[in-house]
Amino acid sequence: MNLHQLVSSAIGAVNPNQFVELRQGIGNTKAPDGTTQPAYATPGSITASIGGTFQASCDETGILTVISVITGSLQSGDIISGTDGINAFRRVAPSSIKSSGQPATLALISLIWFRSPARSLNATSPPSARS
Protein backbone atom coordinates (compact mmCIF):
# COMPACT_ATOMS: atom_id res chain seq x y z
CA MET A 1 0.00 0.00 0.00
CA ASN A 2 1.33 3.41 -0.93
CA LEU A 3 0.99 5.08 2.46
CA HIS A 4 2.94 8.12 1.31
CA GLN A 5 0.34 8.83 -1.38
CA LEU A 6 -2.46 8.58 1.20
CA VAL A 7 -0.97 11.11 3.58
CA SER A 8 0.99 13.36 1.22
CA SER A 9 -1.90 15.80 0.72
CA ALA A 10 -2.41 16.13 4.48
CA ILE A 11 1.31 16.69 5.03
CA GLY A 12 1.42 19.13 2.13
CA ALA A 13 -1.24 21.26 3.83
CA VAL A 14 1.09 22.04 6.71
CA ASN A 15 4.41 21.60 4.92
CA PRO A 16 3.90 22.71 1.31
CA ASN A 17 5.95 21.30 -1.51
CA GLN A 18 8.75 23.53 -2.75
CA PHE A 19 10.54 23.90 -6.04
CA VAL A 20 14.11 22.67 -5.79
CA GLU A 21 16.82 22.46 -8.40
CA LEU A 22 18.15 18.98 -9.07
CA ARG A 23 21.57 18.23 -10.55
CA GLN A 24 21.59 14.61 -11.65
CA GLY A 25 24.96 12.88 -11.61
CA ILE A 26 26.18 11.53 -14.95
CA GLY A 27 29.50 10.07 -13.92
CA ASN A 28 32.73 11.99 -13.87
CA THR A 29 35.09 13.92 -16.07
CA LYS A 30 38.84 13.45 -16.09
CA ALA A 31 41.08 16.49 -16.27
CA PRO A 32 44.34 16.45 -18.26
CA ASP A 33 46.26 16.06 -15.00
CA GLY A 34 44.36 12.86 -14.26
CA THR A 35 42.11 14.18 -11.54
CA THR A 36 38.42 13.37 -11.75
CA GLN A 37 35.49 15.61 -11.01
CA PRO A 38 31.84 14.61 -10.71
CA ALA A 39 29.75 15.60 -13.71
CA TYR A 40 26.11 16.61 -13.65
CA ALA A 41 23.41 16.73 -16.31
CA THR A 42 22.47 20.26 -15.26
CA PRO A 43 23.21 23.08 -15.40
CA GLY A 44 24.12 22.43 -19.00
CA SER A 45 25.31 24.68 -21.78
CA ILE A 46 24.15 24.08 -25.33
CA THR A 47 23.90 25.76 -28.71
CA ALA A 48 20.54 25.20 -30.33
CA SER A 49 17.78 26.60 -32.48
CA ILE A 50 14.02 26.12 -32.65
CA GLY A 51 12.18 26.36 -35.94
CA GLY A 52 13.76 28.63 -38.48
CA THR A 53 13.44 31.13 -41.25
CA PHE A 54 13.90 30.39 -44.91
CA GLN A 55 13.79 31.81 -48.38
CA ALA A 56 11.20 29.77 -50.22
CA SER A 57 8.64 29.70 -52.98
CA CYS A 58 5.54 27.66 -53.74
CA ASP A 59 4.58 26.48 -57.21
CA GLU A 60 1.22 25.66 -58.83
CA THR A 61 1.36 22.04 -57.65
CA GLY A 62 1.63 22.96 -54.00
CA ILE A 63 5.29 22.15 -53.56
CA LEU A 64 7.14 24.48 -51.24
CA THR A 65 10.74 24.80 -52.25
CA VAL A 66 13.12 26.07 -49.62
CA ILE A 67 15.75 27.94 -51.54
CA SER A 68 18.00 28.82 -48.67
CA VAL A 69 18.05 28.44 -44.92
CA ILE A 70 18.48 31.75 -43.11
CA THR A 71 18.34 30.30 -39.61
CA GLY A 72 17.45 27.00 -37.97
CA SER A 73 15.94 23.98 -39.63
CA LEU A 74 12.59 22.70 -40.82
CA GLN A 75 10.95 19.76 -39.06
CA SER A 76 7.83 17.70 -39.61
CA GLY A 77 4.89 19.26 -37.80
CA ASP A 78 6.27 22.79 -37.85
CA ILE A 79 3.79 25.57 -38.52
CA ILE A 80 5.18 27.22 -41.62
CA SER A 81 3.95 30.55 -42.84
CA GLY A 82 4.98 33.13 -45.35
CA THR A 83 3.76 35.83 -47.66
CA ASP A 84 5.01 37.46 -50.82
CA GLY A 85 2.94 40.53 -50.03
CA ILE A 86 -0.12 39.40 -51.95
CA ASN A 87 -0.35 35.67 -51.45
CA ALA A 88 0.20 33.93 -48.19
CA PHE A 89 0.12 30.52 -46.62
CA ARG A 90 0.14 28.98 -43.21
CA ARG A 91 0.28 25.22 -42.96
CA VAL A 92 1.58 22.39 -40.85
CA ALA A 93 4.66 20.85 -42.39
CA PRO A 94 3.86 17.27 -43.47
CA SER A 95 5.36 14.17 -41.97
CA SER A 96 7.80 13.69 -44.84
CA ILE A 97 10.29 16.45 -45.46
CA LYS A 98 13.35 16.04 -47.57
CA SER A 99 16.53 17.19 -45.93
CA SER A 100 15.02 17.49 -42.47
CA GLY A 101 17.05 17.77 -39.31
CA GLN A 102 20.12 19.85 -39.72
CA PRO A 103 19.93 23.08 -41.69
CA ALA A 104 19.45 22.14 -45.30
CA THR A 105 19.97 24.13 -48.43
CA LEU A 106 16.99 22.56 -50.13
CA ALA A 107 13.86 20.94 -48.81
CA LEU A 108 10.80 20.05 -50.82
CA ILE A 109 7.54 19.63 -49.00
CA SER A 110 4.09 19.04 -50.39
CA LEU A 111 1.37 21.31 -49.12
CA ILE A 112 -1.78 23.09 -50.12
CA TRP A 113 -1.22 26.78 -49.89
CA PHE A 114 -3.81 29.41 -49.28
CA ARG A 115 -4.57 32.81 -50.57
CA SER A 116 -5.55 34.66 -47.45
CA PRO A 117 -5.97 38.25 -46.41
CA ALA A 118 -2.43 39.44 -46.24
CA ARG A 119 -3.15 41.34 -43.04
CA SER A 120 -3.56 38.04 -41.20
CA LEU A 121 0.15 37.47 -41.70
CA ASN A 122 1.13 41.09 -41.19
CA ALA A 123 1.96 41.57 -44.84
CA THR A 124 2.61 45.08 -46.02
CA SER A 125 0.51 44.80 -49.18
CA PRO A 126 -3.26 44.34 -49.24
CA PRO A 127 -4.78 41.18 -50.76
CA SER A 128 -5.70 41.30 -54.41
CA ALA A 129 -7.51 39.04 -56.83
CA ARG A 130 -5.48 36.51 -58.70
CA SER A 131 -5.26 37.24 -62.39
Add this chain to the structure above:
Amino acid sequence: MVPFPGALAQCDVTALSTVLNASDVASGKLAIGQTLADTTSALAVGTMITGQISGPTGGAGLYSLTQQQTVASEAMTTSLTILAQIQAQSASDLRHTDYLNLQGSHRVLYASLDIKGIVRVTLRGGDLVVLPDGSVWLVEQPVEPWFSSAGWVKILITAQDGS
Protein backbone atom coordinates in the same frame (compact mmCIF):
# COMPACT_ATOMS: atom_id res chain seq x y z
CA MET B 1 -9.08 30.61 -45.49
CA VAL B 2 -9.91 28.77 -48.69
CA PRO B 3 -7.44 26.48 -50.49
CA PHE B 4 -6.37 28.11 -53.70
CA PRO B 5 -3.91 26.78 -56.24
CA GLY B 6 -1.25 29.10 -57.46
CA ALA B 7 2.29 30.20 -57.12
CA LEU B 8 3.92 31.98 -54.26
CA ALA B 9 6.81 34.15 -55.21
CA GLN B 10 10.09 33.83 -53.40
CA CYS B 11 9.61 35.09 -49.89
CA ASP B 12 10.65 34.63 -46.30
CA VAL B 13 9.08 31.64 -44.60
CA THR B 14 8.97 31.19 -40.86
CA ALA B 15 8.68 27.83 -39.16
CA LEU B 16 7.16 27.73 -35.69
CA SER B 17 8.36 24.54 -34.11
CA THR B 18 8.25 22.38 -31.02
CA VAL B 19 11.53 20.76 -32.02
CA LEU B 20 14.82 21.83 -30.45
CA ASN B 21 17.75 21.38 -32.80
CA ALA B 22 20.74 21.11 -30.46
CA SER B 23 23.87 21.44 -32.56
CA ASP B 24 26.31 21.37 -29.64
CA VAL B 25 26.21 20.27 -26.01
CA ALA B 26 29.20 21.94 -24.37
CA SER B 27 28.42 20.70 -20.88
CA GLY B 28 25.79 18.64 -19.13
CA LYS B 29 23.37 16.19 -20.65
CA LEU B 30 19.94 16.94 -22.06
CA ALA B 31 17.03 15.00 -20.60
CA ILE B 32 13.26 15.01 -20.32
CA GLY B 33 11.95 17.55 -17.81
CA GLN B 34 14.82 19.99 -18.16
CA THR B 35 13.95 23.65 -18.64
CA LEU B 36 15.71 25.84 -21.18
CA ALA B 37 16.79 29.44 -20.68
CA ASP B 38 18.75 32.04 -22.60
CA THR B 39 20.10 35.51 -22.09
CA THR B 40 18.38 37.09 -25.10
CA SER B 41 14.81 36.33 -23.96
CA ALA B 42 14.16 34.77 -27.36
CA LEU B 43 13.02 31.56 -25.68
CA ALA B 44 9.51 31.32 -24.29
CA VAL B 45 9.61 31.23 -20.51
CA GLY B 46 9.25 27.74 -19.12
CA THR B 47 10.18 25.89 -22.30
CA MET B 48 10.72 22.29 -21.27
CA ILE B 49 12.15 19.21 -22.99
CA THR B 50 9.52 16.48 -23.36
CA GLY B 51 11.45 13.88 -25.35
CA GLN B 52 14.38 13.07 -27.56
CA ILE B 53 13.77 12.52 -31.25
CA SER B 54 17.22 11.74 -32.58
CA GLY B 55 20.90 11.81 -31.74
CA PRO B 56 22.97 10.18 -29.00
CA THR B 57 21.24 10.09 -25.61
CA GLY B 58 21.46 13.51 -24.01
CA GLY B 59 23.78 14.84 -26.70
CA ALA B 60 23.42 16.91 -29.84
CA GLY B 61 20.27 16.10 -31.75
CA LEU B 62 16.57 16.82 -31.97
CA TYR B 63 14.34 17.15 -28.91
CA SER B 64 10.64 17.83 -28.56
CA LEU B 65 9.54 20.81 -26.49
CA THR B 66 6.46 22.00 -24.68
CA GLN B 67 6.10 25.31 -26.52
CA GLN B 68 5.94 26.22 -30.17
CA GLN B 69 8.29 29.04 -31.14
CA THR B 70 11.03 30.23 -33.45
CA VAL B 71 14.48 30.86 -31.99
CA ALA B 72 17.61 31.41 -34.06
CA SER B 73 20.68 29.41 -33.12
CA GLU B 74 22.03 30.70 -29.82
CA ALA B 75 23.55 29.69 -26.50
CA MET B 76 21.09 28.19 -24.05
CA THR B 77 21.35 26.78 -20.57
CA THR B 78 19.49 23.87 -19.06
CA SER B 79 18.23 23.26 -15.56
CA LEU B 80 16.00 20.76 -13.83
CA THR B 81 13.49 21.98 -11.28
CA ILE B 82 11.25 19.61 -9.39
CA LEU B 83 8.58 19.89 -6.73
CA ALA B 84 9.65 18.32 -3.47
CA GLN B 85 8.76 18.20 0.17
CA ILE B 86 11.54 18.90 2.62
CA GLN B 87 11.30 17.54 6.11
CA ALA B 88 13.44 17.17 9.17
CA GLN B 89 14.68 13.70 9.96
CA SER B 90 12.37 11.41 11.85
CA ALA B 91 13.58 9.41 14.84
CA SER B 92 14.25 6.38 12.63
CA ASP B 93 16.11 8.58 10.13
CA LEU B 94 18.27 9.93 12.94
CA ARG B 95 19.09 6.38 14.06
CA HIS B 96 19.85 5.44 10.46
CA THR B 97 22.33 8.29 9.95
CA ASP B 98 23.83 7.53 13.35
CA TYR B 99 24.40 3.90 12.40
CA LEU B 100 25.99 5.04 9.14
CA ASN B 101 28.16 7.41 11.15
CA LEU B 102 27.18 10.30 8.90
CA GLN B 103 28.15 13.74 10.12
CA GLY B 104 26.75 17.10 9.09
CA SER B 105 23.42 18.80 8.61
CA HIS B 106 20.78 16.48 7.19
CA ARG B 107 17.26 16.69 5.80
CA VAL B 108 14.96 14.22 4.15
CA LEU B 109 13.21 15.05 0.93
CA TYR B 110 10.23 13.45 -0.82
CA ALA B 111 9.98 13.78 -4.58
CA SER B 112 8.31 12.14 -7.56
CA LEU B 113 11.49 11.59 -9.52
CA ASP B 114 14.18 8.92 -9.51
CA ILE B 115 16.81 10.74 -7.46
CA LYS B 116 19.94 8.74 -6.83
CA GLY B 117 22.77 8.66 -4.35
CA ILE B 118 26.30 7.57 -5.03
CA VAL B 119 26.74 4.33 -7.01
CA ARG B 120 30.38 3.38 -6.62
CA VAL B 121 30.30 0.43 -9.00
CA THR B 122 29.30 2.72 -11.88
CA LEU B 123 31.56 5.57 -10.76
CA ARG B 124 28.49 7.72 -10.37
CA GLY B 125 28.37 10.45 -7.77
CA GLY B 126 25.24 11.31 -5.85
CA ASP B 127 22.82 13.86 -7.24
CA LEU B 128 22.85 17.39 -5.87
CA VAL B 129 19.80 19.30 -4.68
CA VAL B 130 19.70 23.10 -4.51
CA LEU B 131 17.08 24.28 -2.04
CA PRO B 132 15.13 27.53 -2.49
CA ASP B 133 17.56 29.37 -0.21
CA GLY B 134 20.42 28.51 -2.59
CA SER B 135 22.07 25.96 -0.31
CA VAL B 136 23.50 22.88 -2.02
CA TRP B 137 22.84 19.42 -0.61
CA LEU B 138 24.26 16.04 -1.61
CA VAL B 139 21.97 13.06 -1.95
CA GLU B 140 23.54 10.78 0.63
CA GLN B 141 21.22 7.85 0.28
CA PRO B 142 17.82 7.02 -1.20
CA VAL B 143 16.21 5.89 2.04
CA GLU B 144 13.03 4.76 0.31
CA PRO B 145 13.66 4.30 -3.44
CA TRP B 146 10.15 3.45 -4.56
CA PHE B 147 10.13 5.41 -7.81
CA SER B 148 9.88 2.41 -10.12
CA SER B 149 6.96 0.91 -8.23
CA ALA B 150 5.15 3.78 -6.50
CA GLY B 151 6.53 6.81 -8.34
CA TRP B 152 8.21 8.57 -5.42
CA VAL B 153 11.41 8.48 -3.41
CA LYS B 154 12.51 9.57 0.03
CA ILE B 155 16.11 10.66 0.08
CA LEU B 156 18.56 11.69 2.75
CA ILE B 157 20.48 14.86 1.89
CA THR B 158 23.51 16.44 3.53
CA ALA B 159 24.49 20.11 3.39
CA GLN B 160 27.55 20.82 1.25
CA ASP B 161 30.15 23.53 1.38
CA GLY B 162 29.41 25.53 -1.77
CA SER B 163 28.40 23.86 -5.02
